[in-house]
Amino acid sequence: MEPLTEHHPVSGPAVYGFLRLVGVSQARHEALVGSLAEYCRSHELQLSGVFTDRDVSSGPDSAAFTGLLDVLALPDVYGVIAPAISHLGPKAIAAERGRRIEAAGSRLLLARGPRPTHPSVSRGGPVRRRSPGSARVLDAES
Numbered sequence: 001m002e003p004l005t006e007h008h009p010v011s012g013p014a015v016y017g018f019l020r021l022v023g024v025s026q027a028r029h030e031a032l033v034g035s036l037a038e039y040c041r042s043h044e045l046q047l048s049g050v051f052t053d054r055d056v057s058s059g060p061d062s063a064a065f066t067g068l069l070d071v072l073a074l075p076d077v078y079g080v081i082a083p084a085i086s087h088l089g090p091k092a093i094a095a096e097r098g099r100r101i102e103a104a105g106s107r108l109l110l111a112r113g114p115r116p117t118h119p120s121v122s123r124g125g126p127v128r129r130r131s132p133g134s135a136r137v138l139d140a141e142s
Contacts, residue, residue, distance in 0.1 A: 013078030015040060015109065016071055017050035018064070020087045036081050039111040045078070053089075060089070060096045072104040079107035 017036040021029055033050050040047040049071070053064040071077060080101050088094035101108050 012040070012044040012046045014048045014076055015045045015079050015081045016048055016068055016077065018053070018068055018080050018082045018087060019050060020053045020089055022054060022056045032083055035083060035111060039081060039109075045081070045109075047081070048077075060093045060100075065097060069100060069104060072101065072106045077106060079109055081109045081111060084110055084112045 017033065019029070019032055019036075021032070029052065036050060037047050039045075051064040051068045053062045055062055068080065072080070082088060085094055085098075088097040098108055
């Protein structure tokens with residue numbers, strides 16, 4: 001527990017982590033758990049546990065995900081934290097798992113949000129567009 005601004009120790013909403021790590025070293029696993037813990041600390045959430053899916057062929061009903069759904073049924077569980085949506089699995093499985101997390105009445109939190117798309121970026125770098133009739137104005141001092 002970290003003290004809040006009022007310097008009173010309180011527990012934040014309980015969340016559970018979910019990682020999908022196929023063929024990943026123990027050091028990488030520990031680093032990802034650490035990043036989830038840091039995210040929770042900075043957002044005043046209580047990381048109550050982390051479920052790790054290591055089976056590439058498990059589909060949406062892996063043992064780790066089933067265990068996650070079981071704890072989401074406990075009282076006072078706020079949601080699930082994952083580093084990115086890809087940790088829920090390939091797109092179709094991730095979408096199904098996301099629906100099941102929401103159906104359990106929990107929120108899905110991502111430590112790293114979706115990557116922004118930049119339509120104005122091309123191979124040569126950013127493209128600067130001016131609106132019609134715009135002109136560059138220089139200060140007298142420049």
